[in-house]
Amino acid sequence: MEEHVSFCSNETEDLAYGHKPVLLAQCLDALAIRPDGVYVDGTLGRAGHALEIVRRLDGGRLIGIDRDEAALAAAEERLAPYRERVTLLRGNFADVKALLSGAGVEQADGMLFDLGVSSPQLDDAQRGFSYRQDAPLDMRMDRTAPLTARDVVNDWSGEELKRILYDYGEERYAPAIAAAICRRRQEGPIETTLELAELIRGAMPAKALREKQHPAKRTFQAIRIAVNGELEALEPMLEGACDVLKPGGRLAVISFHSLEDRIVKKKLQELSAGCVCPPEFPVCVCGRTPRMKLIYRKPVTAEDAELTYNPRARSAKLRAAEKLQ
Numbered sequence: 001m002e003e004h005v006s007f008c009s010n011e012t013e014d015l016a017y018g019h020k021p022v023l024l025a026q027c028l029d030a031l032a033i034r035p036d037g038v039y040v041d042g043t044l045g046r047a048g049h050a051l052e053i054v055r056r057l058d059g060g061r062l063i064g065i066d067r068d069e070a071a072l073a074a075a076e077e078r079l080a081p082y083r084e085r086v087t088l089l090r091g092n093f094a095d096v097k098a099l100l101s102g103a104g105v106e107q108a109d110g111m112l113f114d115l116g117v118s119s120p121q122l123d124d125a126q127r128g129f130s131y132r133q134d135a136p137l138d139m140r141m142d143r144t145a146p147l148t149a150r151d152v153v154n155d156w157s158g159e160e161l162k163r164i165l166y167d168y169g170e171e172r173y174a175p176a177i178a179a180a181i182c183r184r185r186q187e188g189p190i191e192t193t194l195e196l197a198e199l200i201r202g203a204m205p206a207k208a209l210r211e212k213q214h215p216a217k218r219t220f221q222a223i224r225i226a227v228n229g230e231l232e233a234l235e236p237m238l239e240g241a242c243d244v245l246k247p248g249g250r251l252a253v254i255s256f257h258s259l260e261d262r263i264v265k266k267k268l269q270e271l272s273a274g275c276v277c278p279p280e281f282p283v284c285v286c287g288r289t290p291r292m293k294l295i296y297r298k299p300v301t302a303e304d305a306e307l308t309y310n311p312r313a314r315s316a317k318l319r320a321a322e323k324l325q
Contacts, residue, residue, distance in 0.1 A: 020048065020309065020310040020312070020313075021045075021048030021049045021052070021114070022114070022116070022254060022302065022306070022310060022312065022313040022316045023254055023300065023301075023302060023306070023313065023316055023318045024048070024049060024052060026300045026318050027049055027112055027252050027254070027318065028052060028053070028056070030250060030252040030295060030296075030300075030318065030320035031053070031110040031112060031250045031252055032110070032250055033053060033056045033057070033109075033110065034060065034109055035056060035057055035058040035059060035060055036057075036058065036059040036060045037057070037060045037061075037108075037109030037110060038060060038061045038063070038105060038107070038108045038109050038110075039053050039057070039060065039061070039062050039063070039108065039109060039110045039111070039112070040062075040063045040064075040065065040096070040100065040105075040108050040110070040111040040112070040241075040244075041053065041062065041063070041064045041065065041112050042065045042093040042096055042111060042112065042113045042237065042241070043065070043066065043093060043112075043113050043114045043115065044064040044065060044066035044071055044072065044075050044088070045066065045071050045075075045114065045118035046071060046074050046075065046078065046118055047064065047074070047075035047078045047079055049112055049114060050062060050064050050075065050079060050086075051078060051079060051082075053112070054079060054082045054085055054086060055082070057082075057085050060085065060109075061085055061086075061087065061105075062079075062082075062085055062086045062087070063086075063087050063088075063089065063100060063103060063105060063108070064079070064086060064087070064088045064089065065088075065089045065090075065091060065093055065096065065099060066088075066090065067090060067091060067092050067093075067141055067142040068118075068141050068142060068143070069090065069143065069144075070124075070143075071118065072088055072090055075088060076088060087103055087105075089102075089103055092142070092233060093113060093233060093237045094229075094232070094233035094234075094236040094237050094240075095236075095240070096111075096237055096240040096241060096244065097240035097241075097243055097244055098240075100244055105244075106244070107244060107245070107246045107249075108244050108245055108246065108249060109245075109246055109248075109249050109250070110245075110249055110250045110251070110252070111241045111244070111245060111249070111250075111251050111252070112252045112253075112254075113237060113241075113251075113252070113253045113254070114254045115230070115234075115253065115254060115255050115256060115260050116254065116255075116256040116312070116316070117129060117141075117224070126138075127139070127140075128148075128149055128193055129220070129224060130193060130220075131193055131194075131196075131197040131200075131214055131216035131217065131220045132197075132214070133193065133194075134192050134193055134194040134195075135192060135193050136150065136191060136192060136193075137149040137150040137153055137190065137191065137192060137193060137196060138150070139220075139223060139224045139227045139228070140227060140228065141228045142228075145227075145228075147227055148227060149223050149224070149227050150189070150190070150191065152164075152223050152226055152227060153181060153185070153190050153196060153223065154185050154189045154190055158178045158179065158181075158182045159178075161174075161177075161178040161181060161182070162174045162175055162178040164222045164223070164225070164226045165177060165178060165218070165219055165222045167222075167259075168221065168222035168223075168225040168226060168231070168259065169218035169219055169220075169221050169222030169225075170218060170258070170259070171218040171219055171222065173203065173204050173205070173208060176203045176204065177200055177203045177204070177219055179203070180199055180200070180202065180203035181196075181199065184199055193220075196216070196219075196220075197214075197215075197216040197220075200215055200216040200219050201215045201216065221257065225259075230260070231259060231260070231263060234260065234263045234264065234267070235263065235267055238251075238253075238264065238267045238268070238271070239267075242271055242291055242292060242323065245323035246323060247323055247324060247325045248322065248323060249322070249323045250295070250320060250321070250322050250323075251268075251292070251320060251321050251322075251323070252318060252319075252320045253268075253318070253319050253320070254316050254317065254318050255316070255317050255319070256315050256316055256317075257315065261299065261317050261319075264319050265299075265319060268292065268294060268319055268321050269294075271290070271291045271292040271321065272290050272291075272292050272293055272294050272321060273288070273290060274288060274289055274290050275288055276288055290324055291323065291324060292321040292322060292323055292324060293321060293322050293324055294319075294320075294321050295320040295321055295322055296318075296319065296320055299317035299318055299319050300317070300318040300319075300320075301316065301317055301318070302314065302316055
């Protein structure tokens with residue numbers, strides 16, 4: 001495994017692109033990059049991770065995937081000095097196997113998926129992800145997708161709203177917030193992020209408003225996940241990545257909340273498990289053998305030095321696995 005290089009020289013560049021890649025050194029370690037290998041960044045974003053991967057390639061190839069046209073355009077510019085080593089694809093990472101096959105890539109040496117919303121998406125008020133800036137309710141990562149946050153907030157039933165707030169936002173005040181949304185939209189559609197954020201604030205008890213995090217954070221997270229089908233895409237992505245990796249190839253996944261991490265952890269454990277026959281069976285009849293092995297027993301998290309310049313890394317967890325023969 002190669003030594004870490006200093007990333008300090010790239011911090012100014014990262015800031016210029018509105019993006020600081022989380023757990024960068026740890027990801028590069030987990031991928032164990034070979035200069036002539038084929039690597040996939042399945043959540044390209046502003047290409048912070050991708051740039052450091054492609055800089056380590058000599059004869060190798062980087063495949064960058066994203067469903068956000070703005071992200072692909074920014075990555076095209078940022079990766080321009082290495083363009084002969086890079087292929088950019090637009091699509092959902094749930095379809096990673098088909099996307100790579102369509103690009104003539106049947107096997108890869110390493111794959112990285114950063115499940116967080118990119119900083120530019122959050123910071124661009126017009127994308128409608130932020131509860132701190134006013135904008136039309138949108139939250140689509142793929143701006144050609146038909147479903148928007150406005151549709152969810154105004155058209156979904158109260159029971160369905162309550163369900164996603166519980167399941168995707170782990171919001172304990174889901175019933176009160178869903179009821180407040182249903183009452184308010186009887187007067188007319190809820191159109192903007194700040195309108196929704198203020199409505200959420202008004203539905204919560206005083207003790208909840210004294211918490212450190214913004215009262216709308218969990219609800220906005222839940223709606224964003226629903227709009228983009230984020231959790232449903234994880235298992236197909238992990239299965240597809242396992243299929244495409246070469247023996248000895250590495251998979252690295254960064255998650256940012258417990259819902260994602262739980263799915264990633266469970267699926268990697270499943271892919272790493274052998275026989276699943278009941279213990280009372282005298283011999284194995286399932287014939288199942290492990291497809292991957294875990295690289296780390298516990299998730300890797302950010303060190304204090306990174307948190308000083310990138311506080312968004314605080315909730316990041318990196319899990320990694322290696323493809324077996």
